[in-house]
Amino acid sequence: MKKIFTVIALLVLTVSSCSPAVKAAEPTATSSVTSVPTATPTLTATPIPTATPSPAPTFTPSPTPTVRETVLAAHEAERIAYLAEEGPAATIPVFEYHGDNYYFQIGNAIIETSPAEFNRQMEWFHENHVHSVTVKELTDWLAGKIELPARSVVLTFDLGNASVPAITRIIPVFTRWQMFGIFTIYLDRMNEGQSVLCVNDVCWQAFRDAYLSGYVDIGSHTVTHRDFATLSEAEGLAELATSKSIIEEKIGNDLVVSSLTWPFESVPKWGPDISAIGFNIAFGGNTYPILENSIHWDKPQDFYELPRILPPGSDGISGRPNNKTLPQIMQMYTIGWK
Numbered sequence: 001m002k003k004i005f006t007v008i009a010l011l012v013l014t015v016s017s018c019s020p021a022v023k024a025a026e027p028t029a030t031s032s033v034t035s036v037p038t039a040t041p042t043l044t045a046t047p048i049p050t051a052t053p054s055p056a057p058t059f060t061p062s063p064t065p066t067v068r069e070t071v072l073a074a075h076e077a078e079r080i081a082y083l084a085e086e087g088p089a090a091t092i093p094v095f096e097y098h099g100d101n102y103y104f105q106i107g108n109a110i111i112e113t114s115p116a117e118f119n120r121q122m123e124w125f126h127e128n129h130v131h132s133v134t135v136k137e138l139t140d141w142l143a144g145k146i147e148l149p150a151r152s153v154v155l156t157f158d159l160g161n162a163s164v165p166a167i168t169r170i171i172p173v174f175t176r177w178q179m180f181g182i183f184t185i186y187l188d189r190m191n192e193g194q195s196v197l198c199v200n201d202v203c204w205q206a207f208r209d210a211y212l213s214g215y216v217d218i219g220s221h222t223v224t225h226r227d228f229a230t231l232s233e234a235e236g237l238a239e240l241a242t243s244k245s246i247i248e249e250k251i252g253n254d255l256v257v258s259s260l261t262w263p264f265e266s267v268p269k270w271g272p273d274i275s276a277i278g279f280n281i282a283f284g285g286n287t288y289p290i291l292e293n294s295i296h297w298d299k300p301q302d303f304y305e306l307p308r309i310l311p312p313g314s315d316g317i318s319g320r321p322n323n324k325t326l327p328q329i330m331q332m333y334t335i336g337w338k
Contacts, residue, residue, distance in 0.1 A: 095308065097181075262284050
């Protein structure tokens with residue numbers, strides 16, 4: 001460090017000796033005016049505005065899909081895949097179930113099945129790429145908004161307070177074979193206190209669970225299960241509006257009831273007027289001659305008496321159309337079969 005300072009000093013002396021001599025300033029007369037010192041201006045610093053920090057963006061996660069939404073998304077993917085595979089449907093058959101274990105008679109037709117036969121039919125549908133249609137899909141198809149696969153079927157179920165055991169068996173079968181049903185409710189004695197079958201709200205809870213599973217739509221099968229062809233329009237519409245309101249309240253979860261199955265398959269003349277109270281479709285029975293008794297999208301006058309046939313019984317044979325097996329029925333009423 002001393003060496004550096006010595007070098008600097010020598011340089012200063014050298015520069016001084018090389019500079020020309022500066023002449024001393026001559027004295028000047030002293031002015032009588034006292035000079036006023038010039039004020040040194042004070043510089044006021046302009047404050048720099050402080051940036052207001054923006055709040056950190058918050059991430060709002062998308063709502064987690066419900067079980068029902070997830071199942072319906074998969075069902076839509078199936079519709080698209082089967083449509084590409086099979087082409088579009090021209091007509092669609094509708095089966096009339098009453099659970100998975102029953103026996104009774106309508107006219108000359110015996111209606112019966114067993115849990116084993118029901119499971120076998122759902123398995124057959126699945127293995128043969130048959131798409132089971134939801135209420136929204138059917139309504140959109142009838143309105144010309146979507147296409148459905150050629151191998152499509154509508155599975156309707158007329159159910160009530162005695163149906164709880166069947167419902168608890170049907171949902172696992174639907175889940176296993178990826179099928180879908182329309183459960184329409186006969187409301188009489190569904191409430192706790194009205195029937196020993198419905199203690200602790202088990203009847204309504206069974207239908208709630210079915211709906212939330214994603215494999216079921218809910219519709220009305222009326223309050224009193226009367227022959228509505230014998231009722232006046234005012235009386236009939238009042239009961240149907242009541243049934244719709246009660247079901248929507250009891251099931252909850254944003255359910256909107258828009259489908260109906262007529263008791264005894266008996267359709268009143270004022271049937272189309274149910275659209276005024278929120279029903280888009282209704283199912284009857286023998287709407288057309290048996291060989292044509294499936295849904296036709298181009299017959300809007302019949303959307304409130306959609307035809308239904310009977311699934312095969314435990315012997316594998318249907319009572320409507322008579323003596324037909326499940327493969328034969330599907331070949332009769334659909335296209336796309338080899």
